[in-house]
Amino acid sequence: MRGPHNIWRLIRTGATFERTGAMGVALDAMQAPRNVRAAARVLGWPFRWLGYKGDPSLPPLTRAITALGPAYIKFGQILSTRPDVVGVELADQLTYLQDKLPPFPTETAKQMIAADLGRPVDEMFSEFAEPVAAASIAQVHRARLATTGQEVAVKVLRPNIGAAFSRDIDAFHFGASMIEALSPATRRLRPRDVVNHFEGIVNGELDLRLEAASASLFAENTKDDECFQVPSPHWHLSSRRILTSDWAEGISLGNVAAIRDAGHDLSRLAERILQLFLSHALRDGFFHGDMHQGNLKVAPNGDLIAYDFGIMGEIDEYTRRIYAEILMGFIRRDYDTLARVHFEAGYVPRDRDPAAFARALRAVGEPIFGADASQISMANLLGYLFEVTERFGMQTRTELILLQRTMVVVEGVARSLDPNLNIWNAARPVVEDYIQSNLGPRAALSDSRKIMRTLQRAMPLMPGLLEDAIWRERQRNETPERREPRFSWRSAAVGAGAMAVVSLGLAALL
Template sequence: MRNRKIHRYLMIRRYGKIVDALVKYEFGYIADRMGIGNIRPLRSRIKKQEKVIKDTDSRPKNARLMLEELGPTYIKLGQILSMRQDLIPPDYIKEFSKLQDDIQPFGIEKVERLIREELGSDIKDLYESFEEIPIAAASIGQVHRAKLKSGNDVVVKVQRPGIRKIIEADLDIMYSIASFTEEHLPEAKLYRPVEIVEEFERSIKAELDYTQEGRNAEHFAHNFQEDPRIYIPKVYWDCTSMKILTLEYIDGVKSSSFEELAKMEVDRKEVAIDVLKAFMKQVYDDGFFHADLHPGNVFIMKDGRIALLDFGMAGFLSHDMRNLLIDELIAITKGDTALYIELLRDLGSIGDKVDIALLKIDIDNLLYKYYGRSLSQLNTALILEEMINVLRKYQVRVPANVALLSKGAMTIEGFSSIMDPQINLTIVAEPFAKKAIKDRIRLTNIAGSAYRDISNWSRVLHRAPMKISHVLDIAERGYLKLRFEPQGFDRVVAEIDAASNRLAFSLIISAIIVGSSLVIQTGMAPHIWGVPLLGVIGFLMAGFLGMWLVVYILRTGRI
């Protein structure tokens, strides 16, 4: 019980800080409309902190500054939102992409304690040496250089102590605010706040599990084991757990360090092409891609190989999903809007409320720009961006992995333009896209798909008589039930419920008045002012309840 009260107290304090930040960055109207403006601490109201921020450039910038002030969880939320062009406007995307973790590292004594708890041994028993000062620090964890007893140089990623509890508490608040916002602010439904929090929860919980990042690294290492140019660091599982990750140290130069690359006589254009090819292989061949290939995650080793780092942000595309994306590429090049919309239905992206006629017009206009062009003339990242802008306009949902792919494509395009401004992403991608399209329409693949479809239908037809017999048997015994959920029915039920409550309340008041009248007529003692006291009390009670009912009806506007 005590822990629950402490949690409730902390939640209220956290709500107060959120309302403070909303007011400070000129979003106070949101708190007022949600009915949580009064949660703001009295001290903040006296100081009038809402006047601190007045001259910022725009609401998107205010939103970014607010997320930075609210701390690590909200910074991560903003970073996730920066990938969802289908959910939030481009100006917010641009600002949220600037969000960076800027947080002080925690002390070596906490690192030692966590390693002891997670790995069951002291640092000195696991590592030959361990640098106390981290080489990088972020909101989730920090990274230290170390050397194993075997003599291998490694980096050790250590999770920030207590970060899980902080994130879980913030998630509780996010869910409550998102649900309330979606229910009470009609315009907020466009951005689907509950869906955003659900996606954020999946992402942040995956990031909190360092064993998942280790498995991602091994998956990439397996996929590139035949590629002499790409290198993936080794995972040391004996020194890895959910909160500790030990990886091989890469002795190399960051790809953005142009002076160092020049000394090594590295051709930046070749590096850009090799990394682009690696990304295309991940998307078209493997279905498992690195979504954050910026210069800081690409190192050039002394022997010329390219090392890819940081595998926390990875996406998976199933075989069927890859086929759908390839079919969409075919639909774009052919200008086939009907096929494209049908593919969106297959993705489960189009809801019942989408105006298909207007959506078709906008997609027609977009596809006209690219109709008849060869693959080498298509800018994949630009097409994705333009298409997602159209889909956002009609609230068409884009699956999270496809949104992540869009983010990965734009990141890799940014990387290639930094390495070589003259490079054409599409020319590098064209052979992979052509091969994927050829494989898609190859007779053997079509036959294989047809065989799978026939097998599925054969199972359905085989089970159909049994299922039909089961349904008829239930109907014959009178147990068959139909359930329907008409839209808007909940509101009707609520209105009827409120009306019946008011009617019942009115009848109770009437009964009190009638009963009091009968008591007065009997002349029963005791009396007040010559009138039976019980009757007077009854009339006063009926008058008070009647006035309360009138005030309630006037306030709700439902007479």
Template sequence: MQRRTLSRFDEIIKVFRKYDFDKVLGQTTRNKISPFRSDADNKELLKEDFPERLRLMFQELGTTFIKFGQLLASRPDLVGERISEELSQLHDDNPPVSFEEIKEMIETQLGGNIEDLFEEFSENALATASIAQVHEAKLHTGERVAVKVQKANVEEIVETDLSIMKFIANESDRFNTSFKHLNLPAVLHEFDKSIHKEMDFDNELMNIRHLSDNFKYNDKIIVPTTYPDYSNEKVLTMEYVEGVKLSEVIAGDDPKYNKILIADRIVRSYFQQLFIDGFFHADPHPGNIFVTDDNAICYIDFGMMGVLDEEFRQDLAELMIYFSDRNIDGLINQLIRMDILNEKTDINILKSDLNDLFAKYYGVELSRFNGIIEDLLFLMQKFDVRLPNEFVLMARGLSMVENTGLRLDPDIDVVALLKPFARKLMVQRYNPLKMANNAKISFFAFEHVLRALPSLISKTIYKVEEGEVTVNIEVKHISEIANQLSLAIIIAALLVGSSLVMLIDVGPRFYEMPVLGFVGFTISLALGVFTVLRYFIDF
């Protein structure tokens, strides 16, 4: 490790020790990580206040760990309900950095003096977080803009922390059975991609353009205009939208804001993102939505977006219909078709648990999901089902939007708004032209397989001849196989023996046949019938 990394590593170790997490690491005299020492350490670590200590530790360790904690909060299927709820309280609000630092970053990144780039530039931040802060400005062409500027050294801090976190994750996964089910290296890999996307403002600019194009015919859903000439991977300049945060609208009672209309627009716009466009805002909490004076909706903060392909959207729509109809068999079959459940899942127990889950909401019209989605995610954790990341992002976003809609309009029927979108996708799936196109694609794929088959067979035969193929055969129920084989040998011996007896013209006869041969054939027939019947019964 480099000197900076070692220094940060020592700092992390001290904070781990402060919150009694050094038992996770099991320190040596060199402050290196070693495995757990005993089961007693595991039990001590995982005591009741574990989630709270974890949150406080992440909060103290700063930007990267806070972001990681927020990711874990969005994955109740991995960490469980208690930890997810506790980590959802993490905040990445930081005090604003000085205007001099912001000015230096802008001039370095955009290659000019700030006075030449902007006619006006406010020294006071509109908003600040751990990675960036936003300032109001005015271009020389007259447009009012919001300029999002990445804080100095953030990328270096994140890279240092990531290298240490990956080391900790790999060691924990190797030695710690208590955390092995989390697959921490895979979670860190997912987090690595996520935070790099969030730090890349070029990526965010493209996200804004994509979402803007999806709502270009809806003037009540506003996505800010971007200014690429004043943007790069660390600076993002976009349209300044007049409005107030949705959180203020929810908390207030200003009559100019029609809460019922706002709720309807937010829910419908989100369903369009999920089911029609397949490109959705993954963090639609009230702080990331603004409302204008004419009740138009404006999304902000586009660093985290989700993507759903057409097949997944259609599967998701079908899943939602089964879900809202309380069709448990259909729900399970759809989860199997989506490769979310596999042969290791005990379907009977899952079905029983789903019955219990829906019984919890018995007598309640599913006009809303009312926390049932979160319950489903927690149930998946119980069965050790690893949900696709996009599925979890979708479920989390849908839950946020429903909660927002209910706070604005307690009578909103979320499921009624959902069904037209879901049914539209179902109609598209079974459209004759669509099915014909799918058949054509399948035909071409099958044709490619047939064309490659002779070559594959030749290669396989060659490898067999060269002794390069090893076949592993797992034999189960060996005693039953041995009994069946012994019975087959006896039947064969009786048949052969009886046939030989038939050729000998001695001894008592029955209908012109030697009695001994007749008895042998009869016993062989009986045993043969018994064997066949037993096979079909077992099958």
């Protein structure tokens, strides 16, 4: 039975949070009601002596999460993408959550590589160094190909990491269900959906073939982007537990002094980071979901290099258009249009007052636009926006959360290079270009062509669908209760719809 094991894991978690002083921080961040606070204290306080101590030099929440192990560290990273759940301030803290763990032995990594790839490591790599980075799920080694001498990065999953994550994720599901049962108000934040989102990300990261596929697709999408590089995967040297890719040589974006000393234009880099992210999100609908300083470098020629594609964001074309209109509404300070977009997209319930919502959005945007460039903050905007949307009953949009959070992280990275960057001025040309290409006459023509192609492909199915609809309606009219034929709105609708589809299909062929 998993129930007792889950309860025990939750008790150990609560005890660690109590022992490290993180319990109050977490409950305050979630604005937890009294019954949730009481349950958390009951789970943690009597068993404080069972909790892990953690590193006393770290802040309480970071200390607790790192003490509890890899699954909690990864969950903390995912929560950093959910400011609607933990608050913007705490999400910012979790973004920089320490993700370095003691590495496992290099010899173990070599054994795993040989087992997965079917050859001794010395046959594949002329050099294989000690790990250069060790994170919650995997560690990375710098190596050199035996055949060509090219430098590569070899990422290796931690041994037995899948089983360890499975146990903790099961407890997370149990805990999320308890939170929703104890506090119905938290259902708007969808705790169980958060855990499902986390599980999906982790399952993807536990199969490095999927990360290789993401890197390959991202490289293909961005091949024409100026001053941007994506290390290519080496498929023949990769497997579920192993990922070999080009080595990314450059200066980490976390080392601003070194970037400045190398003569790179910090302001240009800051603007380029923001514009590239928006371009990938709006143009491609496929973006890097973990663009912090540790996953970005500056090449000697000034190009930006992105790597580590375990967390990628994906949004459909309709949502991209809505997001672009929302961004443009704020940029143009057109709050009536901004409110209309929220209502038309179904983001805000129809029974709310559009004029009142527009005024609330004005209260969000105006204080930010009234500030100077160094004070214009996407983090502040999202913080205010979450308050407004909660007041108007807007449900959490899970498909936008990673996009919104990544933009906050990207803003932080850009501001570390240029504190005076005006994010709206940098974003405007990208958003305007997207809107002109996807919401104007050219977009309408393109959409019409897509509809016609779809109808044309479906034409062979139309006769059968129409005959089936007529037959079903006749059968319905011939039941004992309805022997007398009579006019049916349903039948008329089916017939009219079928005729309309056939007419459009014929038009597409002419």
